[in-house]
Amino acid sequence: MRDSVTPAQSAIHLADVSKVFGKAGSEAAYRAVDGLNLDVRPGQMLALLGKTGCGKSTIFNMIAGLTEPSSGTVRVNGRDPFRDFDSFRGRIAIVFQSDRLLPWRTAIQNVELGLEMLEVPAMKRRATAQLWLTKLGLDGHENDYPHALSGGMRQRVSIARAFATNANILLCDEPFSALDESTAGRLRAEFVRLVKENGKTAVFITHSISEALEIGDRIVVLKRPAKIAYDVSFDADTGQQERELIRSRIGEVLSA
Amino acid sequence: MSDTAPQPGSPPRANMLLAAIKRLGSSALPFVVVILVWQFASLFFPRFLFPSLIDVFWRCLEIFSSGAMFADVLATILRILAGLAGAFIVGGGLALLMVRSRAVDHFLSPILTLFQGIPALSWVVFAIIWFHGIEFRIFFIMVMTTLPAFTFQLLGALHGMSRDLMEMVFSFRPTRLKLFRVMIAPAILPDILTAWKVNLGNASRVVVVAELVGATGGVGYQLLQQQQLFDMAGALAWTLQLVFFVLIVQGALTLIENIAFRYRAVSERAI
Numbered sequence: 001m002r003d004s005v006t007p008a009q010s011a012i013h014l015a016d017v018s019k020v021f022g023k024a025g026s027e028a029a030y031r032a033v034d035g036l037n038l039d040v041r042p043g044q045m046l047a048l049l050g051k052t053g054c055g056k057s058t059i060f061n062m063i064a065g066l067t068e069p070s071s072g073t074v075r076v077n078g079r080d081p082f083r084d085f086d087s088f089r090g091r092i093a094i095v096f097q098s099d100r101l102l103p104w105r106t107a108i109q110n111v112e113l114g115l116e117m118l119e120v121p122a123m124k125r126r127a128t129a130q131l132w133l134t135k136l137g138l139d140g141h142e143n144d145y146p147h148a149l150s151g152g153m154r155q156r157v158s159i160a161r162a163f164a165t166n167a168n169i170l171l172c173d174e175p176f177s178a179l180d181e182s183t184a185g186r187l188r189a190e191f192v193r194l195v196k197e198n199g200k201t202a203v204f205i206t207h208s209i210s211e212a213l214e215i216g217d218r219i220v221v222l223k224r225p226a227k228i229a230y231d232v233s234f235d236a237d238t239g240q241q242e243r244e245l246i247r248s249r250i251g252e253v254l255s256a
Numbered sequence: 257m258s259d260t261a262p263q264p265g266s267p268p269r270a271n272m273l274l275a276a277i278k279r280l281g282s283s284a285l286p287f288v289v290v291i292l293v294w295q296f297a298s299l300f301f302p303r304f305l306f307p308s309l310i311d312v313f314w315r316c317l318e319i320f321s322s323g324a325m326f327a328d329v330l331a332t333i334l335r336i337l338a339g340l341a342g343a344f345i346v347g348g349g350l351a352l353l354m355v356r357s358r359a360v361d362h363f364l365s366p367i368l369t370l371f372q373g374i375p376a377l378s379w380v381v382f383a384i385i386w387f388h389g390i391e392f393r394i395f396f397i398m399v400m401t402t403l404p405a406f407t408f409q410l411l412g413a414l415h416g417m418s419r420d421l422m423e424m425v426f427s428f429r430p431t432r433l434k435l436f437r438v439m440i441a442p443a444i445l446p447d448i449l450t451a452w453k454v455n456l457g458n459a460s461r462v463v464v465v466a467e468l469v470g471a472t473g474g475v476g477y478q479l480l481q482q483q484q485l486f487d488m489a490g491a492l493a494w495t496l497q498l499v500f501f502v503l504i505v506q507g508a509l510t511l512i513e514n515i516a517f518r519y520r521a522v523s524e525r526a527i
Contacts, residue, residue, distance in 0.1 A: 064427055066427065085429060086429050090428075090429075092427070094424070094427045098420065100423075100424040102442070104442045104517075113425070113428060113438065114428045145518075145521075165428070
């Protein structure tokens with residue numbers, strides 16, 4: 001069930017990537033990622049699973065181009081997301097763990113943020129933002145400031161903000177972890193539907209096995225420091241029994 | 257997707273009006289008490305010590321209506337605003353350099369701290385010794401006395417920006433100008449307004465000192481004249497011009513705050 005993607009086919013390609021925080025070789029140095037190799041094919045929904053502190057967010061930041069690897073190669077659509085930072089404008093969208101809405105902007109202005117960076121004309125920007133707010137069930141809340149929205153609504157605004165730019169790579173860092181299970185479940189289902197409908201390549205960080213099984217069509221389990229301990233792909237046809245086997249295998253890997 | 261936002265109930269209009277009157281009343285009360293105490297004292301003390309506030313009122317009116325005298329008030333106001341604007345621009349530039357480079361921060365911070373310890377009167381003496389032009393002297397004094405506060409306040413604001421929000425905006429790969437417009441400017445605006453409010457009070461005190469010794473016009477110069485004439489009503493009337501100016505500008509800044517920060521949640525429970 002292991003996924004086999006060649007670097008040339010990859011939307012995201014990590015080769016022998018390591019990240020050390022602090023001065024390398026010193027006692028204070030902390031190796032967050034250690035020689036990681038990972039390829040994600042276009043249109044794939046990859047769930048990155050691991051315990052807290054295993055380097056998931058560091059990998060996430062390296063793919064997003066917000067952190068530079070200490071060694072190794074990171075490529076997104078064949079280019080270095082850190083060094084060619086500006087060239088990825090509108091190509092990578094991120095949904096963070098917390099909604100990270102700008103408090104001085106209304107819901108619709110927050111959704112428009114990425115489109116503003118892409119110099120989309122104001123009328124088109126507003127129409128696109130409105131469309132995404134409607135898709136996510138936020139009609140009537142366009143002009144509400146974040147403080148007037150519930151946690152679930154704020155996270156939906158942040159999802160709308162990520163989708164509005166029509167980026168083909170979507171990175172999600174435990175976006176539903178701060179929500180109650182009922183709201184998280186509904187948003188998760190909505191999120192999977194939107195990703196599939198729009199043909200996005202998505203990397204979804206989570207520490208929940210159930211969430212990984214629900215979201216991903218591939219699960220990569222990381223051990224500390226971030227190194228692949230288990231890599232499994234499946235699809236809608238994968239039966240319940242097989243999924244339970246995957247679940248128990250992941251459990252074993254995580255508790256090892 | 258049916259979770260809904262909390263809908264706070266709005267109090268009736270009459271209650272809001274009553275609350276506004278109460279707020280106004282409680283704000284005005286301290287002033288009313290001071291006025292009454294002064295007026296009471298004027299009944300028992302000579303005019304040159306505690307003049308009647310009615311006399312002071314007429315002197316204020318005279319300053320307002322006389323073109324020559326009001327020009328002195330305007331000159332002082334312009335000196336304050338020019339000095340503050342100069343210090344704000346220079347301080348903003350220094351704060352940006354300091355936030356971008358730790359080395360610059362380490363170099364400039366002690367210098368600005370040193371400047372903060374120099375009394376305004378010393379800057380007045382330095383300006384008189386170093387420069388010839390009256391207006392430049394006053395501008396220099398205003399800038400030097402308010403520069404450290406502006407710089408440190410803006411530096412604090414830049415350091416205090418949310419790292420999470422900054423990362424989020426960065427993830428959209430903004431240009432420098434867009435980053436400033438969508439993130440930095442709105443994030444530091446509250447601190448900018450606070451810095452202006454604080455420095456406005458300082459500047460209005462310093463400008464009078466600067467004008468007392470180095471100017472041939474302005475509120476400070478007029479105060480010196482009143483002192484020589486032993487005219488307390490005149491001294492009070494000229495002082496009130498500056499107080500009115502500070503109150504008007506503070507009111508304008510508060511209005512800007514109310515409009516710019518309407519996004520802020522208001523808790524029903526006060527600190």
